[in-house]
Amino acid sequence: MHLADRLDLPEPYRARAYRGREDHLAMTAVLAAYREVLGEQQVPTVEELDIGYAHLDDCDPETDVYVLEHGAGDVVGYGRASFEDLEHEGRNVRDCIVFAPTMPDHLHRPLFDAAVAGQEAHMRMWAAGVDDARFRAYASHPGPGLPATGEAAWLEDHGYVATEWEASLVRPDLDDIPDRSLPDGVELRPVTTDQIRTVLEAHFEAFRGEWDFKEATENDYAEMIDDPYRDESLWKIAWAGDTVVGQVKSYIRTDENAERGSLRGYTENIAVHHDWRNRGIAGALLAMSLRELRDRGMTEASLGVDTNNPGGAFQLYTGLGFELEAYSAVYTRPVG
Structure with a gap:
């Protein structure tokens, strides 16, 4: 059964099947507007959707993706059901992910409730026979200890509980x-093409033990390699002998800067080898990355962080001059 057929939508909305790349322009506009409401930094591009949907795991676009239309056929949202098998707190967990970005003018409770109920109903087939399965969703929030608003409050009405916090x-x-x-014993080396796979393998392995860790697939590697903003000349990769012990893989979204009239770089994809943590590697690489962005003409930098990171990443970043923008x-x- 197609996900679109599981939605009990209020009039005059209707859901239809996803048509592939021809939908990506409209979907990108939806995602951009939705991210702005959430306080997220990055403006998505059609090329990124092309690449992302070409490398999906545990989601079949022909049955698990819908496009939301209003009135005469204006695209005002879309939905994607998927799942991830995680290693979480010493147990195997299947997270069934609710994702339904919507244009802000159409982000209201009846439509939200229909999207959540329909996606949950669709994903129950993936939870059948799984000992530990959860639904997972994301929402903008005022912050830990504060009352939820908007979509966060609506999710709580559906029985969801905030279990992790992320900050921009x-x-x-x-x-x-x-x-x-x-x-x-640790040195910085420029990245050569033949080292990219090694660096990415170290990246994924560094997150083993985090709440959302899953074994990397070939699609995960392909998506990172195909990333249109990948620029290894910006990367700061630390080595100890033949081992990658730390990395910051910065990038600059030139089209986003042109649209916003800004000069922002992203110091993202920060990872440190488990055996080399708490030795100052992340702080040193991040400081180098900030100087590199400055030398490339940037005037500001941004990153996202899990505030519960056991290595104290949030405190490290704020200690290097980063300020909280949104939770x-x-x-x-x-x-x-």
């Missing part, structure tokens, strides 16, 4: 970047 941080200038050194919450509830 920005460094509003690239002045006074501190000097931080790599520890003895979002990861919501889950057991599949009952």
Whole structure:
């Protein structure tokens, strides 16, 4: 059964099957507007959707993706049901992910409830026979300890609980970047093409033990390699012998900067080898990355962080001059 057929939508909305890349322009506009409401930094592009939908795991676009139309056929949203098998707190967990970005003018409760109910009903087939399965969704939130608003409050009405917190941080200038050194035995090396797979393998392995860790697939590698903003000349990769022990894989979204009239770079994809943590590697690489962005003409930097990161990443980044811009919450509830 197609996901679109499971939605009990209020008039005059209707859901139809996804038509492939011809839908990506309209879907990109929806996602951009939706992200702006959520306080997220990055403006999506059609090319990114092309690449992302070409490398989907555990989601069949022919049955698990719908496009939401209003009135005469205006695209005002879409939905995608998918799942991830995680290693979470020493157990195997299947997260069934609710995702329904919607144009802000159409983001109201009856439509939201229909999207959540329809996606949950569709994904129950993936939870059948799985001992530990959850529904998972994301929503903008005022912050830990504060009452939920908007979609976050609606999710709580559906029985979801905020289990993780993510924050968008920005460094509003690239002045006074501190000097931080790599520890003895660790060196920075420029990235060669034949090293990219090794760096990405180290990236994925560094997140083993995090709440959302899953084994990387070939689609995961392909999506990162095909990323249109990948620029390894910006990467700061630390090595100890033949082992990648730390990395910051920065990038610059030139089209986004042109649209916004900004000069922002992203110091993202920060990872440190488990055996090399708490030695100052992440701080040193991040400081180097900030200077690199400044030397490339950028005037600000941004990154996202899990505020519950056991390595104290949130405190490290704010200590390097990053400021909180927005919170979002990861919501889950057991599949009952």
